[in-house]
Amino acid sequence: MIWEKFDMIKDCDFFKEMENKVNIELLKYYLKYIFQGDHSYYELLRIISKNKEEKDTLIQYLALTILANTRYYNLYIKHYGERYxxxxxxxxxxxxxxxxxxKVSAHSRNNDLKLERLNVDNGLVNIYPVKRIYGIELIRVKLREMIDKIRANSDRDLLEHEGVQEIIRFIEGMVKPQDIGGIKAVNFQGEIPLEWHPPCIRKILEDILSGGxxxxxxxxxFVVYWFCAKFNPNLRPLNKEGELVNISALDIAKSEEAIENFIEEMLKLFSNVEDFNPEKTRYYICHNIGYKVADHLTHCEYCKNWRE
Structure with missing residues (x-):
């Protein structure tokens, strides 16, 4: 895997490699493979390069360095996991x-990777029942670690490079905005910046978008927070005594059309999750926000300081 082969290209100069037109072309074919499943990349790689493995590692490194500095990194992680x-x-x-x-399960929110659910004998965990889940989570954890390191050491002018901008425009032509988790709120122009959300919510969103x-x-x-953030960011479901009060989705969003649109947005978002079931997901969303199958918003204390 990519994290095992980095010694091959540890001395490469990112900006110099991005001046190479062949690398730019290979990057585009590689990204088509990742996001669209087009296998032409490996055919082209075989024709162009004598050392296929080393060139592939270089192209993956260039792609990861660019994507780590964009809003598309979660979607890349998700599709990379599916491909590899x-x-x-x-x-x-x-x-x-x-x-x-x-090392993997500690960074995963997947309940199937709880150690107590698996057999442990002589210091070894039998992962056979959850092998595929573990494999995908291993990829996600490793790529996130690499992305964090890349971001910490990235040149501040990286996104200004002409070759990098060309690749970003190419990605934008393949990726739909709704696939990367943007949120538009009532009475707010444009999308709410990701950094405005609490760290815990950002982590959950990253899990969802990257296929966790x-x-x-x-x-x-997440659903309750996202609903309130969209329709009433200043909502505090408390009475004068500071006690919880029950309010429904219609009390917050005001119209069934707005609520239905929100549910469709959530279904699209949760379709990234491996165990996605549209009927069950719709039911749980409705229940969480107090719409039709329940009469009040579910009170969550994922963030303990929400009362403040």
């Missing part, structure tokens, strides 16, 4: 050391 999960499954044994398992599987509690908290 079979490769990692071939390498994974059915039993792995417990600390190796914990947040816990039901995390999903519930």
């Amino acid at each position: 999960v079979e490769e990692i499954l071939h390498k994974l044994p059915n039993k792995i050391p417990v600390w190796e398992f914990i 599987s947040p816990s039901h509690y995390a999903r519930r908290s």
